[in-house]
Amino acid sequence: MTDNAQTTTEPPFWENLPGDLMMWVMIVSELLIFGAGLAVFLFLRLMDPAGFAEAQTYLHRTGAGIGTVVLVTSGWLAAVAAHSTDRIWRCRALLAGATLLGAVFMGIKGQEWADLFAQGISFETHVFFTFSFMLTGFHAAHVIAGMLLLAFVAIRPNPRSVEVGAAFWHMVDLVWILVFPVVYLL
Template identity: 65%
Template sequence: MTEPSNPQPLEQLSAIDQLPGDLMMWVLIISELLVFGAGLAAFLAVRITDPIGFAEAQDHLFRAGAGLNTLVLVTSGFLAALAVRAAHVGLIWRTRALLAGASALGVVFLVIKGMEYAAKFAQGIGTETHPFFTFYYLLTGFHAAHVVFGILILAVVGYRCTPRTVEVGAAFWHMVDLVWVLLFPVIYLLR
């Protein structure tokens, strides 16, 4: 006969055991942050070689749209955090509504980003125009792909609405937010 295990008090759990959600999602999040960090480091390293060219290229960006997108994603992350709280108290429909709101704002982000890309293409600005735009499209496009993937994760999490799945989905979504909060000032504002 086995003895029932006693749950450990929170202060006795390791840091890994205290992470919300799933360990493998955290492995994915950390690996993605490292990839984005390497991309930003490469961007900054190349920028040093041509600061005037990078500043001139940066003048073609739509900073107001990027600022609006920052507000959209931060608000979306707030809704995801509220969804986690709602899931923990068993408010399934509220959790789903908050996740749907977070996802809808993710779509708004993609629409604004798509409009920005369309404007650049209409001006004849592509990846070959200048190294700045090579990095711009690479980093923001990779981020946009993560937004699409995050929206899909939130949809699945909304369907399988448990506190653990909502935590996992929200953790990924917060990574998407964090990456944009780092990309925005480096690409759009840093002179």
């Protein structure tokens, strides 16, 4: 019997994913959670468009726009860091820059929340605020987690750890890119 046929087994699709599989599982999970939150937010807006429009005027739209630029720039620094792991101090400096810009973003966000609370606005003021605090608060928790992760990775950077840290940070960036127009602009 001749057996010229070679047994070829295609690798599972996830082996083609760039980076760590578990990080992708997390990225997809987070996107699904935030995606559901944004869809519910816009669905609730259908019930009370005027109330949502009025509530939105209390938010710091320009500050959020500046925060978007800050976070996008931070993501760029993290992306460049992931390509600079052969130069350890450059990589550390880039990760430190990304973390610092994360702190600037949190400062802008904190100022907005302080202003809202000072005006007596809380979760219970209107359903707009329930969801905007929930979406931006959950995102802010991820920003803090990402800053800790980037700082930790910067201590002893290696290609894999920097890639994982940067991927988490890009997920934070990606979520904000979707949250920003829905909550602040529409």
